[in-house]
Amino acid sequence: MEIRVSGAGPAAPFFSARDVFEPSHDLDLPVDVHIRSNPDERTWAGHYDDHHVLNISQQAATSVMARELALHEFAHMHRHERGHPSHTLSMDEVLFLALTGREVEQRVLTHCYQIANHVKDIYADDITLSVGPTDKLRSFLESELAAAIADQPADRQQAGHRLTAGADPSMTAVNAAFALALLERHDAIPGDHRLYDLAHAAGQDAPEIDVDGFRRRFATLGPDPDESDCRRGLVDTIRTYADAQTTTTGPAAD
Template identity: 60%
Template structure:
């Protein structure tokens, strides 16, 4: 694997490269660009000449930097090998699922986030057998605890794997500059976190993550936590294009459409 790091510490990304290459490889070079902006979300682009990972310095120097790099390398791996989760048009599948229905904009936005969770499941299937996921559980627990504690009207927005992008400090005023996070997608994020940990045998039944997920579900009675956990945890390890499309359509309808068949309001 050919990895070039610009603008910050190279060690987490080169260390992740060395670990990743023990089991997998990338055909195209990777350029990592580290930005000073702490709000810079991790972004990956793909081209014939290579992959580009843009990440904030805060994330690149965090305790999860190596695992984050491994996760993004796994996305690149699936992209190169045309894994159905990474070639299927999310827009196409969502519109197929919701054809003829009227759906709120917030619900539609959440459907795209859920589709990204499904991609993440397959990316984590690649890197987790390479490195123990012992850092992931406390990370997910802390993220979910912050979200549950910051219910409306002061919940944080969620990033990849349920990470809150911002939490109010005690000295800050209660007024928000951004909309409050939706309890329904928070509950789905909790289901994703549980599914990910169960899929890779990272937690026991008594783990704190279950209590936190239950608390998140109580704030969103329309969301069936067990159902969404099953959607993520039961994804086929090696789906064909049709199988993955059906899974994406099913989870989209489960979230955006009520049991009566009308779009959820």
Template identity: 60%
Template sequence: MDVHVQGGPAEPFLGARNLFSTEYDLDRPVTVRVREDPDERTRVSHDAAGHRLTISRQAATSAMARELALHEFAHMHHNERGHPSHTQSTEEAIYLALAGHSVEQRKLTHCYQIANHMKDIYADDVWMALVSGEKLVAFLEASLAAAVSDLPGGQPGWTQLTPAADPDITAVNAAFALALVERHDLVSEGHQLYDLAHAAAQDADGIDLAEFKGYFAGLSPDPDESEFRKALVDVTRAYATAGSGQAAD
């Protein structure tokens, strides 16, 4: 793997490269660009020449920097190999899911975030066996605790949320966090994360925590295009119509 770091510390990214390359490889080079803006969201782009990861200095120097780099390398891996979760058009899936439904703008925006969670599940499937999940669990717990104590707000999960995050999407993010830790056997049943998730669900009357956890946890480990499209359409429709009295087909 060819990784170049510009404008910031190289160690977390090179350390992640060394770990990642014990099991996987990337055919195209990776350029990491560290930006001073603490609000700079982690962004990845891809083209025939390589992959580009843009990240804030705050994130690049955090305790989670190596794990975040592994996560983004996993996205790059899926991109290169045409994994259905990374080739499926989110716009197409949302159109299929919401045809015939009237959906408010905030829920439409959240549908894109949920689609990113679906991608994140498959990225985490790649790298989670390479390192301990202890720091990831602590990150999820702290993020969810902040969201529950200060709704609207909080940014649980890998996919960052806007400052306008509300109880509905926070509850779905809690379901995502539970699905992720259960998928990789990271916590016991009595872990604090479960209490936080249930607290988030209590603030969102229209969201069934178990239902949405099932959507994420039940993703096939090796889906074909049709299977993944159906999973994405189903969870999108379930969220967009939650609490509306409209039954998903």
């Protein structure tokens, strides 16, 4: 597995991630790691005919999660190379099928893409959590969810519109469901963990979202779906979320 690192940042986390990844999995194509100075770029992967690209911010590359983030992206690359339908289906096609006949706000459309990415992340992290430790990820998910809940607005108009910037309550509730489902798939969370209390709080902030329902959807994703099953599951999950958003104020997207 060939890795080439460029940019102002440490190379060690990426080679360490490779050493953890390689005994069980491998990549056919080389990986170009680009460490970026812009912290808003965070971490994302690109796939090309002759290589993969891992873009990561300098802030993330120097964090305690650097190795785990690299492992996660390597897992996405592996799923892409092996043609897993969660990583090869056209998300534009999936959203078209899910939202036909519906008008949704732009923010809801953005959330639908995020939900599709959660499905990709579940399948990538089925690999990540099979080769790496779970403690850091569990703590990271707990911290992120707690921060999002703390960012909820204190006041809302009677119609339910946001008065202040911050985390969107509906998406925070889905994120809570995703976090629980991911850890439950790998028996990586005790029944009394604080994440369950946080997920309950997130659900109270967004009563239109069935947190437990989304948790079950994510937790029970089949390990080896064919393209039709994967498409059907994505369409149903995204449609469920869109239909839970009963207000359509502001610019809508078809």
